[in-house]
Amino acid sequence: MKQPFKLSVLALSLGLMPAIAMADTNADILKELQALQAKVQQLEAQVKTQQAQINDNQKATTEATQVANHADVQISGIKQASEGSGLKGLTITGMIAPAYVYNQDQQASSFVFLNRSNGAAGGSTIYNYDNSYFGGAYISFAKETEGGTKWTLTLAPDRGAGSIFNGSSIVHEASVSMPLNGDKNTRLIAGQIPDWEGYESTWDNQTKAITHNLLFDFTEVTAYTGAGMDVTRGNWEWKAMLANVNSARYYYNGNGGRAPAAVFRADYSVPGYDNADIGFWGLVGKLPNAALAAANPAGDTNSSTAMFEVDGYVTKGDWGYYGQIGYGQQSQAAYNGGTARWYGLSGMGTYNFTPRTLGFARFDYLNDSRNGGGLVGGFNGPDGINGFGPDPACVASGSTTCPGANRYALSLGMNYLYTQSTTLKLEYRYDRSSLNSFYNVSNGSYKNNNNLLAASVVVSF
8 A cells, every 4th residue: 555655645746846836936026026116116216306306406597597697687787887987998006115215325214105206406305316216106097998099097196207397296197099090009199108218117016126227217208298109010019209308398488489309119029038128219309408497597498319228128937137228418418518428228137036036136337427427307416415417526626627427336136025916125225436426414525435225015906
């Protein structure tokens, strides 16, 4: 009986195996369906999240568009207000530069800021090399219209061009530059325009030294009042004017007068350097003559003048080189009443020790010995502050052939860029004369040299 039972069990097992296999397969399928369902639910959740983000982004975009539209309206309003008030194309710049100066021979040690520079001749407030344009302040308004016309007004109390030759005027520059036939490189210029001579600019924020070189202070004119042309072609620029020089208007004490001068300048920008320029300047015509004004105030106080100079500069890397050579003469402007003739040179070298620290050295020479000395404008000494004119001892002897003094000057100094708008300056200057022409106030004697120390803080915007 055991044999049949075994066969039955075997048969039953063989019959149940497909069912068991099917059960395993269904379980796997169920698991896969459940996993698939979970994946679908996960994807649906992601879709809902992305849809919410899209809705939020659309809302943010709508809000941003509304804000942008509002800003556009505000900007448009500001632009219209700016254009309506004349502010479009307007640029405002300015500077203040208080200084401190020690002058050994004059025994003077003082702050210098906005004091008069057009006082009585020989006085401490007259324009001297220790009292020139430094220690000043200015504000400048420049505007360019859509048509390309440029308008400039620079105001500088007690230190500008106007205060030098036009009483107490605070106007340093008042000029207009108009393109001709739509050509912005060919312009008509007119107004009161500062002098074009030399490598040194007028203001402290545009120069390295505190004091100016001898040629700038004593052989260059101040400004032109007239009209002319300014033409630019490639690397060349030409400028020329017919103008009153150092005079807003000429008067011969109510008797009328004509005393214009022709002034011209040409510049060539040299390629291949960081900055490089060579310039030529000239003047031919009549200029005010203080010597004639003193001798015959009721007559013609202007005399014929011719002046020429060449200047240039090169900057490359940390080095900078600047220089000029000048010659001039003015009739009846010398100490003995003859023609004043002078010539001179100035050279400066600069080096940037660091991006903020710059050192400079400048040497000047001015020959003014002819006819007892005399410089442009008829200023012919003796001048004990600036060291010009004949030797006072020679004058006291009664000689009529006393030569004028030749002058030298050496300046050494540093600039430190404290911030982008603030520069600290320090300068030592040694002046020397070929004669004993510097007055020493400590003992009343005359000597042939002087020492000066100066410091300045220049803040500009």
